[in-house]
Amino acid sequence: xxxxxxxxxxxxxxxxxxxxxxxxxxxxxxxxxxxxxxxxxxxxxxxxxxxxxxxxxxxxxxxxxxxxxxxxxxxxxxxxxxxxxxxxxxxxxxxxxxxxxxxxxxxxxxxxxxxxxxxxxxxxxxxxxxxxxxxxxxxxxxxxxxxxxxxxxxxxxxxxxxxxxxxxxxxxxxxxxxxxxxxxxxxxxxxxxxxxxxxxxxxxxxxxxxxxxxxxxxxxxxxxxxxxxxxxxxxxxxxxxxxxxxxxxxxxxxxxxxxxxxxxxxxxxxxxxxxxxxxxxxxxxxx
Amino acid sequence: xxxxxxxxxxxxxxxxxxxxxxxxxxxxxxxxxxxxxxxxxxxxxxxxxxxxxxxxxxxxxxxxxxxxxxxxxxxxxxxxxxxxxxxxxxxxxxxxxxxxxxxxxxxxxxxxxxxxxxxxxxxxxxxxxxxxxxxxxxxxxxxxxxxxxxxxxxxxxxxxxxxxxxxxxxxxxxxxxxxxxxxxxxxxxxxxxxxxxxxxxxxxxxxxxxxxxxxxxxxxxxxxxxxxxxxxxxxxxxxxxxxxxxxxxxxxxxxxxxxxxxxxx
Numbered sequence: 001x002x003x004x005x006x007x008x009x010x011x012x013x014x015x016x017x018x019x020x021x022x023x024x025x026x027x028x029x030x031x032x033x034x035x036x037x038x039x040x041x042x043x044x045x046x047x048x049x050x051x052x053x054x055x056x057x058x059x060x061x062x063x064x065x066x067x068x069x070x071x072x073x074x075x076x077x078x079x080x081x082x083x084x085x086x087x088x089x090x091x092x093x094x095x096x097x098x099x100x101x102x103x104x105x106x107x108x109x110x111x112x113x114x115x116x117x118x119x120x121x122x123x124x125x126x127x128x129x130x131x132x133x134x135x136x137x138x139x140x141x142x143x144x145x146x147x148x149x150x151x152x153x154x155x156x157x158x159x160x161x162x163x164x165x166x167x168x169x170x171x172x173x174x175x176x177x178x179x180x181x182x183x184x185x186x187x188x189x190x191x192x193x194x195x196x197x198x199x200x201x202x203x204x205x206x207x208x209x210x211x212x213x214x215x216x217x218x219x220x221x222x223x224x225x226x227x228x229x230x231x232x233x234x235x236x237x238x239x240x241x242x243x244x245x246x247x248x249x250x251x252x253x254x255x256x257x258x259x260x261x262x263x264x265x266x267x268x269x270x271x272x273x274x275x276x277x278x279x280x281x282x283x284x285x286x287x
Numbered sequence: 288x289x290x291x292x293x294x295x296x297x298x299x300x301x302x303x304x305x306x307x308x309x310x311x312x313x314x315x316x317x318x319x320x321x322x323x324x325x326x327x328x329x330x331x332x333x334x335x336x337x338x339x340x341x342x343x344x345x346x347x348x349x350x351x352x353x354x355x356x357x358x359x360x361x362x363x364x365x366x367x368x369x370x371x372x373x374x375x376x377x378x379x380x381x382x383x384x385x386x387x388x389x390x391x392x393x394x395x396x397x398x399x400x401x402x403x404x405x406x407x408x409x410x411x412x413x414x415x416x417x418x419x420x421x422x423x424x425x426x427x428x429x430x431x432x433x434x435x436x437x438x439x440x441x442x443x444x445x446x447x448x449x450x451x452x453x454x455x456x457x458x459x460x461x462x463x464x465x466x467x468x469x470x471x472x473x474x475x476x477x478x479x480x481x482x483x484x485x486x487x488x489x490x491x492x493x494x495x496x497x498x499x500x501x502x503x504x505x506x507x508x509x510x511x512x513x514x515x516x517x518x519x520x521x522x523x524x525x526x527x528x529x530x531x532x533x534x535x536x537x538x539x540x541x542x543x544x545x546x547x548x549x550x551x552x
Contacts, residue, residue, distance in 0.1 A: 002375075002376060002377055002378045003376070003377060003378065004377070004378045004379070005376075005377040005378070005379060006379045006380060007373075007377065007379075008373035008374075008376075008377035008378075008379035008382065009373075009379055009380075011369040011370055011372055011373035011377075012369075012370045012373050012374075012385065014366040014369070014370070015366050015367060015370040015389070015429055015433060016385075018362075018366060018422070018425050018429060019389060019392060019425065019426065019429055019430070021422075022392075022404075022422065022423060022425060022426040023392050023395070023426060025403070025407050026400050026403030026404055026407055027403075029402075029403035029406060029407070030399065030403055085294065086294055086295055086298050089291040089292065089293075089294040089295055090295050091292065098540040098541060100295055100299065101540055102533075102536055102537060102540050103299050103302065103303070104298070104299065104302065105536050106302065106306070106529070106532070106533060106536070107302055107306075108483065108487075109483055109486065109487065109529070109532025109533065109535070109536060110487065110525075110528065110529055110532065111486065111487045111488075111489060111503075111504045111528050112487050112488070112489055112504075113489045113504045113507065113508060114504065114507070114525040114528050114529075117507065117521060117525055118305050118306070118308075118309045118525055119305060121308065121309065121312060121518060121521075121522065122304075122305040122308050122309075126323075126324065127320055127321070127323070127324060127518075128308070129304065129305075129308045129326075130304075132324045136324070161301065161302060161305065164298075165302070168298075218393060218394045221396075222394075222395075222396035222397065222398070224396070224397065224398050224490060225489050225490060229508075242396075243396055243397075243398040246396070246398045246399070247398050247401070250398075250401070250402055251401065251402065256402070259402075263396075263398075263399040266396060266399060267394070267395055267396070267399060270394045270395075270396070271391060271394055274394055
């Protein structure tokens with residue numbers, strides 16, 4: 001039982017000050033830009049909701065938003081089941097467990113631009129391991145700087161490489177917390193391994209999988225550095241995801257108003273999807 | 288059982304392949320890389336590493352990164368500790384809303400904040416300092432640290448606190464000598480995740496620095512575009528960025544999985 005104690009606010013104060021400094025002030029700056037127009041020299045004009053209207057009608061925005069949802073959808077569909085399968089097939093204890101976990105977590109600890117650069121030299125057609133193997137040994141034409149499909153496959157495989165381990169770690173943590181008694185009971189009942197998974201392991205993993213899906217959704221929806229370093233959004237605009245497009249508008253063209261409006265819509269979508277998903281997943285618990 | 292262990296092995300091999308390629312390339316000469324394909328370095332060279340360890344713009348990149356990452360880890364964990372304690376022990380006005388609001392800060396795309404952060408930190412005169420990057424990374428690390436620590440603290444029975452207060456412990460003494468040792472694993476896990484997310488983030492770190500506090504990752508991007516693509520050098524620099532993470536992860540290997548599992552959503 002928690003005690004009613006308003007003193008809690010004092011404990012939270014340092015966190016509040018630091019996060020508010022970093023979150024509220026920049027957010028207000030963005031809101032400020034999103035309703036104004038500027039021609040430089042720090043002269044601003046009131047623009048109202050014009051940028052928002054323009055953005056919601058803009059085909060460019062629709063295209064990058066569509067690409068973003070496609071990317072995040074594919075990522076979730078691959079990483080979540082794959083992570084669960086790998087976690088299920090890992091040993092529960094023994095010498096190899098920490099070794100496996102450390103090796104698996106390694107990709108997550110590499111700076112994101114190094115991940116991009118690494119996959120670039122890994123897939124270059126003439127000097128990269130995969131690029132050379134596909135083009136010269138198997139005779140498949142593969143060049144992600146020319147072919148949009150190859151570019152898409154490359155960024156998806158890269159993200160699977162980079163983040164599946166997070167799902168594995170979480171699912172594994174859920175699995176090892178299941179008491180042995182559950183499995184013994186299942187064995188006495190003669191349950192198949194499918195029903196063990198469906199009725200024991202999956203329900204026990206539900207909470208960690210919720211966290212995994214949420215984290216993977218947020219991070220893949222906000223992805224910027226890795227695909228930017230790897231493909232630069234190309235060839236053409238084929239891999240220009242939402243963040244890449246946003247940075248292009250904000251820092252490349254310096255269109256502050258449209259970029260700010262886009263930021264707010266972007267943030268709102270992330271927030272809305274996360275909240276909907278979270279509410280759906282936890283609704284049953286409350287009942 | 289034997290067949291099942293194939294899956295993790297194949298997965299780990301898949302993870303190691305690009306890393307192997309990076310490390311192998313870092314030992315090749317630029318000539319060998321550009322002249323054609325070779326699975327292993329034909330002429331081993333340490334030249335790439337020598338350049339990095341003798342050129343100040345390179346090795347200062349590493350030092351800068353390590354400074355702001357450590358600063359951020361210390362700040363995040365220190366301020367998150369009391370907050371997590373409050374969230375796990377007390378009910379106060381707006382606690383649930385506050386907790387959710389904290390978590391939403393992890394959802395904000397860094398790209399959204401790049402320009403406002405630049406203006407904010409220039410305005411307060413912190414641009415191009417280590418502390419600026421450390422503070423900026425608090426945006427997503429503090430919520431994470433609070434979340435993980437709160438999970439670990441929730442596992443400590445409340446009777447522990449009450450007994451200590453009955454025994455006449457003051458709050459700071461109780462927190463330092465009794466409570467902290469009980470959640471040391473949680474502190475380790477939280478510190479690890481703060482280190483990790485601060486170490487891998489580049490967009491904000493690059494936006495907030497110019498010369499004095501430039502992170503290693505930014506030095507690499509600059510080399511990639513200016514020096515006619517010295518792949519060997521880039522590969523060596525990339526290889527070196529893997530090492531700190533690998534060291535840190537070894538220390539918390541038994542707790543990483545647990546850290547997230549205990550947090551409440």
